[in-house]
Amino acid sequence: xxxxxxLPLVTASAGPHPTRPIALTDVLPAxxxxxxxxxxxxxxxxxxxISATESAxxxxxxxxxxxxxxxxxxxxxxxxxxxxxxxxxxxxxxxDEGYRLEVRQDRVELRATYPAGLFFGVQxxxxxxxxxxxxxxxxxxxxxxxxxxxxxxxxxAYRGAMLDLARHFxxxxxxxxxxxxxxxxxxxxxxxxxxxxxxWRIRIDSWPRLTxxxxxxxxxxxxxxxxxxxxxxxxxxxxxAAERYITVIPEIDMPGHVNAAQVAYPELACxxxxxxxxxDMRVGYSSLCVREETTYxxxxxxxxxxxxxxxxxxxxxxxxxxxxxxxxxxxxxQRRVLPLVRKHGKIPYGWHEIGQSPAAGDALLQxxxxxxxxxxxNTAVAAGAKLVMSPANRTYLDMKYDSxxxxxxxxxxxIEVRTxxxxxxxxxxxxxxxxxxxxxxxxxxxxxxxxxxxxEFLAFPRLVAIAELGWSPARSHDWESFRARLGTYGSRWxxxxxxxxxxxxxxxx
Ligand code: TNX
Numbered sequence: 147x148x149x150x151x152x153l154p155l156v157t158a159s160a161g162p163h164p165t166r167p168i169a170l171t172d173v174l175p176a177x178x179x180x181x182x183x184x185x186x187x188x189x190x191x192x193x194x195x196i197s198a199t200e201s202a203x204x205x206x207x208x209x210x211x212x213x214x215x216x217x218x219x220x221x222x223x224x225x226x227x228x229x230x231x232x233x234x235x236x237x238x239x240x241x242d243e244g245y246r247l248e249v250r251q252d253r254v255e256l257r258a259t260y261p262a263g264l265f266f267g268v269q270x271x272x273x274x275x276x277x278x279x280x281x282x283x284x285x286x287x288x289x290x291x292x293x294x295x296x297x298x299x300x301x302x303a304y305r306g307a308m309l310d311l312a313r314h315f316x317x318x319x320x321x322x323x324x325x326x327x328x329x330x331x332x333x334x335x336x337x338x339x340x341x342x343x344x345x346w347r348i349r350i351d352s353w354p355r356l357t358x359x360x361x362x363x364x365x366x367x368x369x370x371x372x373x374x375x376x377x378x379x380x381x382x383x384x385x386x387a388a389e390r391y392i393t394v395i396p397e398i399d400m401p402g403h404v405n406a407a408q409v410a411y412p413e414l415a416c417x418x419x420x421x422x423x424x425x426d427m428r429v430g431y432s433s434l435c436v437r438e439e440t441t442y443x444x445x446x447x448x449x450x451x452x453x454x455x456x457x458x459x460x461x462x463x464x465x466x467x468x469x470x471x472x473x474x475x476x477x478x479x480q481r482r483v484l485p486l487v488r489k490h491g492k493i494p495y496g497w498h499e500i501g502q503s504p505a506a507g508d509a510l511l512q513x514x515x516x517x518x519x520x521x522x523x524n525t526a527v528a529a530g531a532k533l534v535m536s537p538a539n540r541t542y543l544d545m546k547y548d549s550x551x552x553x554x555x556x557x558x559x560x561i562e563v564r565t566x567x568x569x570x571x572x573x574x575x576x577x578x579x580x581x582x583x584x585x586x587x588x589x590x591x592x593x594x595x596x597x598x599x600x601x602e603f604l605a606f607p608r609l610v611a612i613a614e615l616g617w618s619p620a621r622s623h624d625w626e627s628f629r630a631r632l633g634t635y636g637s638r639w640x641x642x643x644x645x646x647x648x649x650x651x652x653x654x655x
Contacts, residue, residue: 170249170294173273174631175331175614176622178244179297186250186293188230190275192219195227202234205264208389209234212272218284232256232271234264243334243391244299247271249291262391266332270296273330273638280641302571304534304585305616306335306395307609309601310544310592312342312406313427314366315373320598322386327606327644329390331613336387337395337462337587340375343405343424343432347374348396352447353411360406367593369425381455388457395495396452399464400445401434401471401479408432413440427593430469436479446486453490460510461487466497473502481505498533501526512587514538516558518576532584535571541612543590543604547647553594554604563649567611567628570620588612599645606639606646607632629653 170182190213198206203223209232210221227233232254240246245258245267256267274292278285307328309321316324325336340348344367346360361374375383384394404414405424412420416435434441453461463483468476480503487494494500495510501522508530513523516539527533535541538558545561546554559565572580588609595601614628629652636654639646648654 167290168274168276168292170274170292170296172631172634173270173296174610174628174635175617176619176627176631177270177296177298178619178622180294181296182292182294183250184293188249188251188254188291188293190217190219190221190232190289190291191230192217193229194219195222195224195229195231196234197224197227197231198234199225199236201236201261202264204389205261205268206234208265209268209271212268213275213279213289215283216279216281216285217289236260236264241299242303243332244297245270247296247298249274249293249295251293254291262334265391266298269330269332270298273635277634277637277641280638300332300334300617301619302583302585302616304335304587305333305613306337306534306585306587307333307605307612308337308339308397308536308587308589310339310342310590310595311347311375312339312345312399312592314592314595315345315347315361315371316592316595316598316601317373318375318379318383320601321383323598324601324605325383325387325390325392327602328609328613329392331610332617333609333613334392335395335458335460335585335587336392337397337589338383339397339399339589339591341398341400341406342403343429345372345374346406346410348380348398348452349374349376350448350451351377352451353444355410356407359410365406365423365425366596367425367427370596377455384455384457393458393460394456395458395460395462396456397462397464397495398448398452399466400483401436401476402430402432402466402468403464404434405432407434407444411444413438414444430467433468433470433475434479436471436475441479442482442486445483446490449483449486449490449492453487453492456492459493460495461490461492462495462512463487463500464496465500466514468499477503484509498523498526501531504529506531508532510534510584512536513575514542514589518574520575523575524577527578527582531582533575533578533582534585534587535574535583536587536589537569537574540566540569541586541588543588543608544592544594547608547649551647553600555591555593561608563607563611563629563632563651564625566608567614568625569615570623571615572620586612586616602645603647606644607635607649607652608647610635
């Protein structure tokens with residue numbers, strides 16, 4: 147009798163913490179609908195199989211791979227199974243990117259109309275397993291998935307993250323690590339800021355000095371680092387992201403933020419004189435020469451080469467903080483450049499200032515302001531433009547959490563987790579209808595980001611707040627719920643060695 151009593155106690159205390167069972171709703175970002183079934187828990191064992199139809203095979207393989215390190219199980223991929231199974235298949239009738247996940251005692255069923263939905267469903271399933279699943283070494287414990295049914299779908303079609311490779315270059319391997327992390331939270335666009343006053347970070351064959359000079363060592367802020375992506379690096383990133391259902395958007399910032407290009411090619415400046423290289427953090431002092439034809443040859447070559455290696459629909463042409471470009475010149479520039487983007491098969495995308503141009507048409511505008519009313523945005527939206535919401539005082543991941551945060555900037559104010567979470571993308575701009583909002587994006591500018599640890603510290607957990615605003619239904623928006631789910635997610639990051647900010651607003655477990 148004594149032995150029988152002792153055994154369950156031993157099992158219950160296995161692992162570093164006494165574990166509370168995971169609920170079907172313990173997911174980041176919050177799922178749209180969940181109906182728990184306490185009798186339907188499913189247990190993954192070495193005998194579990196993963197079955198998938200041809201079109202679901204790739205995601206099924208990703209699931210098997212995700213489960214392998216911590217469970218030690220080499221789960222078999224099969225076409226059909228009679229035993230305990232996690233079954234993945236496509237079927238019509240689900241919203242784009244949406245999925246249904248049903249967990250019963252004898253099987254788990256994941257269904258979506260497109261593979262992207264299956265992939266997002268897999269991200270949910272991973273979070274329904276105990277946090278030890280994140281370990282890269284075998285953990286001895288029970289792998290139980292809580293029973294019930296989830297119907298999930300995104301609120302917005304666009305859920306983005308931006309990484310600035312210009313102020314401090316980050317290697318392709320670091321970008322891949324970031325892709326791994328953001329894909330957990332159903333982010334589906336990665337915007338790469340590839341050029342700025344300090345450096346030029348993407349190879350352009352027809353203008354080779356851009357990276358030879360602008361990507362040289364010492365071109366980071368403060369004379370740090372430097373470097374650039376080769377075309378192969380870039381193509382490989384596009385592929386790596388696509389495997390995680392993330393679309394890469396390249397940005398070349400113009401007509402401002404071009405000092406590095408002019409150091410490499412002085413003919414891009416109106417006086418034809420190369421400016422001195424700049425590695426300080428000031429903005430708004432450089433401009434392409436709007437009246438020179440050379441400028442448009444340059445711009446079209448860059449757009450063409452970028453478009454050629456970018457399968458996604460958008461090409462971002464910057465357009466922000468052009469204090470060195472007179473207003474009339476700015477409009478003249480955009481009248482030439484925005485059509486060039488369309489000519490090369492892409493939808494023009496820019497910071498919201500491009501909304502001043504009648505040529506913006508149905509372009510995508512990234513709103514980074516803090517105001518509730520912006521006349522240039524209103525006009526552009528009335529003419530058919532769509533908006534991605536990146537208000538600096540909510541979504542800028544490079545802002546400090548509080549005055550004590552090491553690194554980060556503070557011009558848009560300190561942003562603690564609740565500030566990043568507690569706003570509504572549809573309701574921010576007074577005169578913009580909800581139908582014009584395509585989604586949200588969390589930009590991470592890199593003036594103060596010297597290494598990958600700096601990226602993790604500023605991005606997490608705030609990126610998750612923006613991911614939830616982008617994915618979860620407005621009616622589920624609830625700080626207490628978000629805060630509780632984030633608190634339990636912390637132990638997953640610990641196991642993944644992600645150096646996140648232990649915000650005092652969250653009870654981390
Ligand atoms: C503003 S907002 C910028 C960037 C800086 C950032 C720093 C916007 C479109 N441009 O040039 O890196 O602030 O937070």
